[in-house]
Amino acid sequence: MQAFGGVITVAQQKGGSGKTTLAATLAVGFRRLGARVALLDTDPQGSLGRWFMTRRERLGDDPALEMSTASAWGVGYECDKLRRLSDIVIVDTPPKVDSDLRPALRAADLVIVPVAASHLDLWATEGVLDLCAREKRPVAIVMNRVKARTRLGAEIAAAAADLHAGIAQAQLGYRVAFAESMGMGLAAQELPGATAAHREANALVDEVATALAREA
Numbered sequence: 001m002q003a004f005g006g007v008i009t010v011a012q013q014k015g016g017s018g019k020t021t022l023a024a025t026l027a028v029g030f031r032r033l034g035a036r037v038a039l040l041d042t043d044p045q046g047s048l049g050r051w052f053m054t055r056r057e058r059l060g061d062d063p064a065l066e067m068s069t070a071s072a073w074g075v076g077y078e079c080d081k082l083r084r085l086s087d088i089v090i091v092d093t094p095p096k097v098d099s100d101l102r103p104a105l106r107a108a109d110l111v112i113v114p115v116a117a118s119h120l121d122l123w124a125t126e127g128v129l130d131l132c133a134r135e136k137r138p139v140a141i142v143m144n145r146v147k148a149r150t151r152l153g154a155e156i157a158a159a160a161a162d163l164h165a166g167i168a169q170a171q172l173g174y175r176v177a178f179a180e181s182m183g184m185g186l187a188a189q190e191l192p193g194a195t196a197a198h199r200e201a202n203a204l205v206d207e208v209a210t211a212l213a214r215e216a
């Protein structure tokens with residue numbers, strides 16, 4: 001029995017903010033902690049599914065990493081099923097915020113909202129934060145594609161902290177390992193030599209695991 005568990009939904013209206021990358025990073029991170037992980041792709045683009053199939057071809061079958069898809073309205077039922085079989089369920093969502101997103105938020109024990117370091121991304125979080133508040137779901141904003149020591153990065157992080165949604169301490173930098181690994185069906189933690197990406201991904205996984213701690 002893991003000391004943590006639950007459903008993580010990754011959501012953000014802005015396209016390309018890093019939802020699918022974060023979903024894969026968390027999946028591999030939780031597998032490395034020994035958890036059974038189920039992925040649920042609700043995005044018709046199917047990027048997470050593509051990543052999973054690429055991974056499977058590369059590494060073979062991992063019985064503790066499952067992948068399924070669901071329509072927006074099937075999410076609740078699918079999550080109920082998956083959480084019985086897995087420690088962690090990770091739901092990837094399409095880049096829009098409308099009533100279709102509600103079942104994926106409702107099913108979540110934690111909603112992760114990636115914000116790439118731009119004002120456009122930050123402005124786009126309002127909708128998902130509103131919906132999370134209505135569904136009374138805990139939220140963690142995760143700063144992604146952060147360029148170290150830039151004024152914009154610091155400004156966005158400060159503005160995100162003002163949104164009164166939880167903001168994760170862990171941040172992912174703008175690093176080629178995050179982009180490159182996805183096409184290989186891997187996560188940045190699995191690329192040799194990508195030390196900074198490893199450190200950032202591990203810190204994020206630890207923080208999320210703590211947020212999903214279960215009573216022993």
Ligand SMILES: Nc1ncnc2c1ncn2[C@@H]1O[C@H](COP(=O)(O)OP(=O)(O)OP(=O)(O)O)[C@@H](O)[C@H]1O
Nearest residue numbers: 015016017018019020021095145173174175178179
């Ligand atoms: N930390 C990072 N460093 C560098 N590149 C990144 C990082 N995170 C994501 N990317 C790249 O940014 C692009 C968008 O990422 P991703 O596909 O994960 O976003 P998304 O929110 O799932 O997009 P969509 O809204 O289309 O589903 C991809 O090319 C990805 O490789």
Ligand SMILES: [Mg+2]
Nearest residue numbers: 019020043047
């Ligand atoms: Mg995506």
